[in-house]
Amino acid sequence: MRAGENGPRTRVASALGATRPHGALAFPLALIVAIVLADVLAPAEVHLGALLVVAPAVTASFAGPLATCAIGALAVGAQVATSLQPTPVAMENVVAHTIAITVITALVSLARHLQDQRASELGQVRRVSVAAQQAVLRPLPRRVGPLNVQSLYLAAEDHALIGGDLYAAVRTSHSTRLLIGDVMGKGIxxxxxxxxxxxxxxEAAPRITGLGELMAYLDARVSASTAETARPEETTEFFTTAAVVEVPDAPGPALLINSGHVPALLHHGGRVLTCDTEPDPPLGLGLLGTRSFRPRAYAFDGDDVILLCTDGITEARDPDGAFFPLAQRAAEWTWANPESVVRQLRHDLQRHVRGALQDDAAVVAVQRNGAGRSDPA
Incomplete structure (x- = not known):
């Protein structure tokens, strides 16, 4: 948004419901005309003026408070006009109908104003949360060293709460290291x-040689931060699940350490394998000196693709409460390149949840440069 764009003209346009097609206002106007004509043509003992209250009520469903008030004023005028026809209407009925239209118009206009105000506040919260998230979670480049990389962040439907999903890629002198993780909790x-x-x-990935030593360092720093910020009265354990992958520049296996995170998927030799590493506890549990991290090696050849994701994917539910069957769906995909894999994942996930995610989700797919096949889709 450019400076000065959110001025009085923008606010008035919003109140009028300018974001909606102007033609939509033709419906309540036509409704008023139809009710007036029906009242004029109806028998003398039939009075339809009370139906005019429908016009402002309908308008409030799609237009702003000013447009609703304008339609309400027209409805009041139409009510008065129908009372002046040759067959007079009892004055007490005219007054009662006019008061009813005025009161209903005021109430629905107020409700619409409060709804618009709430929507504006929620939009501001979403913009702030997105800005904060983008400042921390920078998009991964499409190419990192010898790897093609495709990343995706999917925000939950209620994005007022900032999630703790994260990913990063760092180059070392001889390899590329990738991190994906999920911090327990929400918010700041x-x-x-x-x-x-x-x-x-x-900071540490380029300088610490061993992948196990790197994971131990991450665990120590997360545990120290958790201990510093924990309150004495809190009994809940705070932790972070994470997986770290190292892909050497030279041909060779990829190394993986999984600390309580969603298992990675590896497409190798025409099959989709679940990298079910030896289970390690999550980071930040304060188990310093009592645990060691040992990476597990996986063959990672030319056409192979590694897929990393957070539990926002695997724990996504459909309307019946069933979890998203990631491994089953992945076996049906075309693993041509990271872009096609992430696209198919997103498509299947949105079909499964019917478009509404319950939790944020992060995805990273990697493949060696020049190895990807053209996407048949």
């Missing part, structure tokens, strides 16, 4: 923890 606290983990990973 989760975003702060996510920012901490991302910052530590970006």
């Amino acid at each position: 606290t989760a975003m702060g923890d996510a920012a901490l983990l991302l910052g530590v990973f970006r």
